[in-house]
Amino acid sequence: MEFFGQPKVDWLGKKWYFLAFSLIFSVSGVLSLLFWHHLPLDVDFTGGTVVQVKFAQKPDIGRLRDAAQKAGLKDAPVVAYGAAANDEVIITLPERKSGESQLDAGRAAIVSALTTGYSETGKANAGTGKLDLDNVSSNALADWLEQKDPEHMGLGDNATVRYTQQAGAIIDYRDHDHSGIIASINNLAGVADAAVLNELKQGAYLSGFSIRNVEIVGPQVGEQLRHQALAATLYSLAGMLIYLWFRFELIYGVAAVVAVFHDTIITVGAFSLFNREISLTVIAAILTLIGYSMNDTIVVFDRIRENLRMNRREPLADLVNRSINQTLSRTVLTSGLTFLTVLSLYIFGGEVLRGFSFALVIGILIGTYSSIAVAAPMLVAYQDWRSRRGKSAALPVGRRS
């Protein structure tokens, strides 16, 4: 099977179209960065508190906002997280200027807003001393059972072992099989013993929400991470330039780095355009892209170099065209296959990796395009520029590999 016969496309003849295309995408990204959504940064970088909560039923965002407001959390954004069917929300508290010792207060306020402000069962059971089975830890549940002793085992190691095991089974049922939420205490029938179940029915309730994730980042750490992310990206680009300089010639390295920089700008711009937050894992994806986008460019450059050695008379534009056409099938196939896996990650990988896979989905498409439409034409443009200045018209062949 073959997708591409032997294409004879005049790629360089279309360079103005490419230029227009690249400009539209990068300029709109940059404009969005400057004037629209700016650079949406995750709590990793901005500092602040983010609490991710899953609900048993569809959460009422309006009522959640009210509850947060009443708990003294002014303007804390409450937004749905992931697919609507997940019934999850994210509650964000922006960075507190008041100092790092106060970091924990925000989380406590959110938890109390949820327990006594939002959850109906939580309100009803406030102050009764009953156990919230949706948020209790396995240790606390075991202690509680041991104290209530529904199986009349008395004190001692036997009771401890028994109740620890029962509590473990219940928490395992909740966390591993049901995403942290128990629909009804009756559902625990096969999980816990009858006596324990009875005790739970009397002394426990279900608040209908479960705290899945808490991120608290102090302003100092946020700042450190921002600097690091920027430094890592720049070092990565510099590393590429040096390697290609070493393997080919400086102009190849410059052309490849310009192409990759173009990919990075467009990818970051896409995050701004779609108002998606850039987190630490997104930075990881962007660094990976910097490395991976090089691949297609190197495939094309390798072929250009090989053809230059064999035929030094052919006009450079024709030679570059021929090289792109010769390698077109592998450029498209390699990117396509990686794209396939990244797409699978985007679709099935869950909300936590969504930003990461989004960066790769965009980046791989743009990276393939740029190795044909940006990097290779740059080599030709460079040579034209040199010949206009009356210097040697030949592109350096580069070191033998």
Added chain:
Amino acid sequence: MRKNLTQKTILIVAILAVCVLGITGIPSGFSVSALKQSILSRIQLGLDLKGGTHLVLQVMVNEAVGTTTDSDAEHIKEALQQNGIKFTSVLKPDAKNHPEVIQINGAPPDRSSDINGVLSGQYAQEYDIATNANGTTWTLTMKPSAIADIKTRALQQSIEVIRQRVDSLGVTEPVVQEYNLGSDQILVELPGIDDFSRVRSVIQSTARLELHLVLGGGPYTSEQDALNQLGGSVPYDAKLVQTAPGVNPSGWYEIRGAAEVGGTDIRSARVSTNSNTNQPEVDFYLTTAAGDHFAQFTSANKGKPLAVVLDNKIQEVANIEGQIRDQGEISGGSMTMQDATDLAMLLNTGSLPASLHYLQESTIGPSLGADSIRQGVMAAVVGMLAVLIFMLVYYKGAGINADLALILNLVILLGFMGYTGSVLTLPGIAGVILTVGMGVDSNVLIFERIREELRAGKSPAAAVDQGFAHAWTTILDTHVTTVVSAAILFLFGTGPVKGFAVTLTAGLCANLFTAVFVSRVIFDAHLNKKLRGEPISI
């Protein structure tokens, strides 16, 4: 021309076997569950998959400097008194901003040489000593090297104390180490913790237990009230401290600034029940030296009130009824059995030399981790199947070759992780998926080149030979660039992101072996079976 592939085949099979062993370990039995158990014990899951807490703590090392100068000032005062040298005060002029400076005021100029005698030795080693022109004020400034020493020691000691506390809570495989992103920071990772509020109070409590003499009256209703009663300011050697929540009567007390018994004077502590109130309480025992000092102090101050101060909050105020040598108890407040147990444990593990501030916390609930694993595995399986099927359809016979190489690539990657004890994180799973996608690129580069050579009319054997030879440099270049960015990621990244960099790098290195070497051997073995010039399926 037939090639002898025996050695190469043996090498590949051996590597395969070693890597499979790396993934599975030696299972305890032959059942599926025993195998699963064994695999899980070798491939460690990261916090984001297992659930747990990641903390970055700042050690307020300046406090440790302040504590040292506090006690030095106290000792200097005593030494001066013992030598019969009169002075107005020994104090720290700017304790908040310059905890490293001690000042002796109103010293008699005619006894300069005696003062010098007192300060030489230990103090001269640790402090730069200066005196004003007429010799009445002496200023001791701690040397930078001594400050650095104290700070390093405070950091190391904090790490040690936190480790002991975490261990005593029964957290499995915790990480407590210096965090190199900032200065004087500690990274704490607690996998599988689901009772976080308790853990954090246990970690953060400095557990500095001190006994102070209560001066003046009290309790005052507020700090302002206390100041008013004391005539506007607190004497330099005293301080105002509030009672802990739940302590009755509550309010503010004026206590002597220097503690009679300090955090390092506690030898051991245990939980007991008060025989009168039946409330839980904590008994503590002093070290011998501290006991001697305390016995002297209590007999000299009989009838006076004494405050038990824990982490700068008064737990209890009681009158000294007689000489006490080495034992005391803390009750007070609404201490539960759990509070008492934790407090005894904290006192036993020793106090932190300085307080801790939370800089960052990330708590992943176990339910989120379980969902992440499910989704990650799903994405990996779908992505991998898509690639395997595509290769089979597009390259037919050679597709089998690529698929075998790809599977071996994964086995080596997982085996490597098993041997090195690398931690598998969610981004790490993404790294595995990307390895599949990028790894197969090498096969595509080789196969396309072989097709090209075949089109140019070369024989299958020659085409395979040329295909590998030409594609090799390209493959090497592409791998190096990706590994360079992964290495930078490893250097700069933290936690889960580091896991991604490790899996991606290991996967790509394994890919060089599988896609180039293994794939070649399979091709050669295939060609060996064919007649010269018979076409190959690609």
